[in-house]
Amino acid sequence: MLVADPPLAAEYQDLRRRLAGADIAEKATELAKISLAVRRSVVEMIASAKLGHIGGDFSVTDILVTCFAGVLNLDPTRPDWADRDRFVLSKGHCAASLYSTLAFCGFFPRAELTTFMAPLSALNGHPNRVKVPGVETNSGPLGHGFPVATGAALAAKLGGQPWRTVVVLGDGEMQEGSNWEAAMTASHYELANLTAIVDRNRLQQGARTEDTKALEPLGDKWRSFGFELREVDGHDHAALLQALEPSTTGKPVAIVAHTIKGKGVSFMEDRVEWHHKVPSPEQVRLALEELV
């Protein structure tokens, strides 16, 4: 099990205190800077591992950063603190952006990121809670995170505990039936403490979602499953912060976050092959040039 990096964790706590007093525009500016750093680190991790899922890493980065640096109640030095907020990255193939975000918060030393997918590294291609603090459940097979998050939210409700649970799903991942089973459970138990975010980048592994197995009308589906629906630009930190406000209806919240796969690097944006293509050294250089 990796352990916290106390100076980094302290810096993170300082940042959280500062942001708590800031207005939403200032917060968004600060979060955007972190997103940039996370994307840069993702490029380096994937370039050195020669493996990874860069497109989905980039579409989900702003969501991850907004959650971890702007919303969730966490203490990286006490990852098993009972009343922490729960965060589940169900689209576990985007481990690189999760690891970078966790390292930014001080859950473990940043130097660890260079071991991404190396032999015997804690940073496996998909997140492992047994080895990586800040990971709540092991994901990788799609369609697992939402039921687990639903259970965590249900536990809080049953125990009258204050934490909230946030789960991030891929849009292609929504084709898995288990998600809709969880959605029914969450709404049946009126889990107002649960937020499901769909990273709606409109691409899956092989093609566009709508050309593979259409999801639309996605918002209507969420509503009819009993969720309070919020649709936002998933790269707008301010909009994400607002969307992550607690439920106002007593229902669980679904956020459809409209995103761009490969966001931030022009030649990767909205291109299906960047689902898991690995950038060449020249492409790494170009990507880092754009991520400033």
Add this chain to the structure above:
Amino acid sequence: MTTTYDCRQDFADELIKLAEADERIVAVCNDSVGSSNLVGFRERFPDRLINVGIAEQDLVGVGAGLANGGKIPFVSAAAPFLTGRALEQIKADAAYSNTHVVLCGQSPGMAYGELGPTHHSIEDLSWMRAVANLPVVVPADPEQTRAAVRWAIENPGPSFIRIPRFKVPAVTPDGAPFGPGRSNQLTDGDDVTVIAIGTLVSRALEAAERLRAEGIGLRVINMPFVDPFDVGAVLAAARETGGIITAEEATVSGGLGAAVASLVAAEHPVRMRILGIPNVFAPTGSAGFLLEHFGLTADGIVAAARELLGHGLHR
């Protein structure tokens, strides 16, 4: 250097060839058109590639329905998700219902290396073996992959074919038998037997060569049909050699080793070494690294053979 092959290509090529002649053949996948190597199939037969999206339970159920409607569906997905996620559909809709569904588990074993245990398919042989009325085929090379596709079309019921992605050399001799209950003996030897499947076959041959230099005869048997397997060859090995090693890229809990051991224990007890992945989740690492890590190498087979001989129990 020996040429090695990614058998997904041979699977796809053979399927296209046969689909030209038999329009009942369709392919069904779960967003995995590329990773199942079905891009060519889709180009050739756009209407006969059914993509149900990321939905493996639906995948196998739809496959069973297609079979019911007179098609021969090749239901293809990454082996861990096909077998793990859709296990009950495989049992009830394919096997118990006796439908002509060909389950194609792509990139099995630890082929997905660094992607980790969620993506490793090492339980599949145990799970598939445990399901009645479901032949389990583990091709070791391109030739066997093609033979498995041909056989599965002729075989009127369900079957599971485990298609290697980790590159393997050609190991099948010309005219080798292929079918349920058949195996190939690849080397002569009366000291110890190794029964190997899939990626471990070429490693077993390498071990045999090394042991031959020491005057030890290792009988190498390749048994692509793990279920139903070649009972005669196993019992002959038990009678004629000083012990049996099994070698597979799968968990030791319930796969080839367990199949062989339960027969041998009942009919002709001999010492065995079951080489596979112990009951643990693999650490991070590439497929090649992990095979070494778990001793699934020629060295590992040589060591097991020496150990069995060291017991002096043979003949």
